[in-house]
Amino acid sequence: MSSIGLLAAALLNASGKGVALASEFADMPALKGKDYGKTKMRYPDYTETRSGLQYKDLRLGSGPTPKNGETVVVDWDGYTIGYYGRIFEARNKTKGGSFEGGDKDLYRFRLGSQEVIPAFEEAVSGMALGGVRRIIVPPELGYPDNDYNKSGPRPTTFSGQRALDFVLRNQGLIDKTLLFDIELLKIVPS
Ligand SMILES: *[C@@H]1O[C@H](CO)[C@@H](O)[C@H](O)[C@H]1NC(C)=O
Numbered sequence: 001m002s003s004i005g006l007l008a009a010a011l012l013n014a015s016g017k018g019v020a021l022a023s024e025f026a027d028m029p030a031l032k033g034k035d036y037g038k039t040k041m042r043y044p045d046y047t048e049t050r051s052g053l054q055y056k057d058l059r060l061g062s063g064p065t066p067k068n069g070e071t072v073v074v075d076w077d078g079y080t081i082g083y084y085g086r087i088f089e090a091r092n093k094t095k096g097g098s099f100e101g102g103d104k105d106l107y108r109f110r111l112g113s114q115e116v117i118p119a120f121e122e123a124v125s126g127m128a129l130g131g132v133r134r135i136i137v138p139p140e141l142g143y144p145d146n147d148y149n150k151s152g153p154r155p156t157t158f159s160g161q162r163a164l165d166f167v168l169r170n171q172g173l174i175d176k177t178l179l180f181d182i183e184l185l186k187i188v189p190s
């Protein structure tokens with residue numbers, strides 16, 4: 001089975017959201033026959049910023065954009081790209097899958113305080129309230145020292161932490177590129 005097949009299978013088993021994600025990736029010619037993780041991939045339909053972050057707005061917000069120093073409340077999902085698209089954080093978990101429990105708490109952080117990985121900070125800084133943005137995060141914009149305890153967002157379930165940790169700590173064999181969906185739910189003025 002090809003990597004794409006595995007990725008699709010992993011995502012198809014996961015959730016309704018995964019289905020959309022799987023078909024999106026399955027349709028990408030750039031991914032065909034590629035060896036995951038050896039080179040940085042440029043995804044069609046995504047905007048690449050100067051930092052190397054790639055993003056796509058799944059829904060444009062219609063509210064204000066948060067400013068430095070303001071606290072934001074977000075909902076987020078996280079996927080590993082190089083490890084069969086495995087989910088390390090999601091709502092509406094699959095029955096009998098590796099995730100358990102009901103809805104998780106929303107995540108909040110202060111912009112500019114370096115509480116979160118650089119990719120998160122950059123992505124949310126450019127979003128409008130109510131928007132949903134999908135980001136592709138190269139390792140240099142992700143978790144420092146490959147440690148999810150040092151910067152948010154931190155997976156909320158043990159199995160999610162284990163999945164993320166496995167990818168982050170793996171030496172050279174697995175692409176550490178991550179994918180997040182972020183929904184900007186609230187801006188709390190400072
Ligand atoms: C979870 O799934 C239910 C039923 O499919 C849906 O109504 C609800 O909006 C979902 N919640 C989230 C946070 O996606």
Ligand SMILES: *[C@@H]1O[C@H](CO)[C@@H](O)[C@H](O)[C@H]1NC(C)=O
Pocket residue numbers: 146147148149165
């Ligand atoms: C993060 O912290 C948890 C305990 O809170 C620990 O079990 C885990 O090993 C830590 N992860 C890393 C990568 O240090």
